[in-house]
Amino acid sequence: MNWQAIILTLRLALTVSAVLVIIGLPLAYWIAFSRRRWKFLVESLVAMPLVLPPTVLGFYFLLLLGRGGAVGAWLNRIFGVTLPFTFAGLVVASVLYSLPFAVQPLVAGFASVDRKLIAASALLGASRTRTFLRVVLPLSLTHLITAVVLSFAHTLGEFGVVLMVGGNIPGVTRTISIAIYDDVQALNYASANQNALFLLIFSFVILSLVYALNRRAFFIGTVQ
Amino acid sequence: MNQVSPLQEKARAADRLLLRITKQFAKARNGAAGFCLDLNATVLAGITILFGRSGAGKSTLLDCIAGLLPPDSGRVALGSEGEETVFFDSEKGVNITPAQRRIGYVFQSLALFPHLTVNANVEYGLVRLDREQRRQRRAEILQLFHCDSLGERKPDEISGGERQRVALARTLVTGPRILLLDEPLSALDVGTKLKILEDLQAWNRRRRIPILYVTHSPAEAMRLGENVIYLEDGGVLAQGKPEILRQYAVDEF
Known part of the structure; x- marks a missing residue:
């Protein structure tokens, strides 16, 4: 089994999930509660990766963030950072590509919290932050778990974006899905089978855990 | 109008809630009339019943007092022994948040x-x-x-x-400095309701603050209220002791 690719993939999926929680929570909060007229534009932008092929995202990523790109050149000059064909670049691209998988469950969770509970919290003197931490977030806990797992699972199974942005560098950007592709190209079916089976079983176990957790959360009354 | 009951004259704190509010709360469309809250009232310390049929603007009024909805114009203030706390004033651009108002509000849904x-x-x-x-x-x-x-x-x-x-x-x-109760007991049987009302009255005797109690039950209004504000189509139809409700031939009498 290609442990190097497996560990790299898990590291990527964990990093991306963590970044998506940090970005996703405020973004989803804004989408769920803002009354701006142009909110629909932000919602559409967030949902774009659902409909676009990863090649489109990867292409513009390279164009913008490549060494010759407007943002890429600036990043390189100021911070000495190069994104294409690096692990960091893979994280940035994967975060963008998995954004809807984190944001949409969170928006659904926040929007399903009874507005009267939010009003009651404010009337009892709570700040917005306290209301969010004590009322909105706990009542959206199952949605948060769903968001994390979907982000993780979606990154785990990513192929196109990784190939476009990361290339195929062992230990740096060669994830398990790329390794499988390589194996198949080289007619190395035994190795491909091992890695594919690992991904299959691992994904199934993760998803089962989540569904089991959500069930339990439902019964102990975390969900209304 | 505005008769004061003996209980309130004895009140130790002279808190009163001063209301001048206009608020459009349902837009006119397809020939249906729009509703507009337009009232001027003073709520004294003690239990004041906010009476009126559904759609009269009772909940909208409470939301405006609590700061959950901004009135279109007017002023909401709490007067207490010469001092005044202004919650909302459209002319001076004052509108403090619900969290800062220290208003107690019990919703119908609790x-x-x-x-x-x-x-x-x-x-x-x-x-x-x-x-x-x-x-x-x-x-x-x-x-x-x-x-x-x-x-x-x-x-x-x-x-x-x-x-x-x-x-x-x-x-x-x-x-809280003001208490707003939006039919909090509507789903209960009479026995349970009466017991809770006794507890509320006991609290009211200890702490005299303006309490606005929404109900459309005349029986509850007569039993609990020291004063009544009768709201109809967003305006004050009558204000005074609970007995004034009799003059308006309210259905259940």
Whole structure:
């Protein structure tokens, strides 16, 4: 089994999930509660990766963030950072590509919290932050778990974006899905089978855990 | 208009809520008339019944007082012995947040936090106190409302009447300067309701603050109210002692 690719993939999926929680929570909060007229534009932008092929995202990523790109050149000059064909670049691209998988469950969770509970919290003197931490977030806990797992699972199974942005560098950007592709190209079916089976079983176990957790959360009354 | 009951003349604090509000709360469309709240009223300390049929603007009025909805124009202020706290003033651009108003508001749905225990619900508004003070205040109020045995249970594990008591306790424990009750007892049987009303009246005798109690039950209005504001189509139709309701041939009389 290609442990190097497996560990790299898990590291990527964990990093991306963590970044998506940090970005996703405020973004989803804004989408769920803002009354701006142009909110629909932000919602559409967030949902774009659902409909676009990863090649489109990867292409513009390279164009913008490549060494010759407007943002890429600036990043390189100021911070000495190069994104294409690096692990960091893979994280940035994967975060963008998995954004809807984190944001949409969170928006659904926040929007399903009874507005009267939010009003009651404010009337009892709570700040917005306290209301969010004590009322909105706990009542959206199952949605948060769903968001994390979907982000993780979606990154785990990513192929196109990784190939476009990361290339195929062992230990740096060669994830398990790329390794499988390589194996198949080289007619190395035994190795491909091992890695594919690992991904299959691992994904199934993760998803089962989540569904089991959500069930339990439902019964102990975390969900209304 | 505006008769003052003897009870209120004895009131130790002369708190009163001064209201001048206009607020469009349903847009006119397809020939249906729009509704506009347009009223000028003073709510004295003690229990004032806000009476009126559904759609008269009762809940909109409470939301405007609490700061959950901004009035289109007007002024909402609490007057207390020469001092005045302005919550909203469209001319001066004042509109303080619900969290800063210290207004108690019990919704018809109660809005108890379903994921928190009774104790945690009641202590929710006491975050500024230390742990021991919180515990003490919570124990006092739960005893006053006869729910000291519920402590560690969640709202969906207690009865409807108990939930109403906990909701009242959670709001009153914070020492609000104004209390707004939007039909909090409408779902209860008469016996349970009367007992809770007694507890509320006991609290009212101790702490005289303006209480606005929404109901469309004339029986409740007569029993509980020291004053009545009769709202119709967004305006004050009549204001005075509960007996004034008789003049308006309200259905249930």
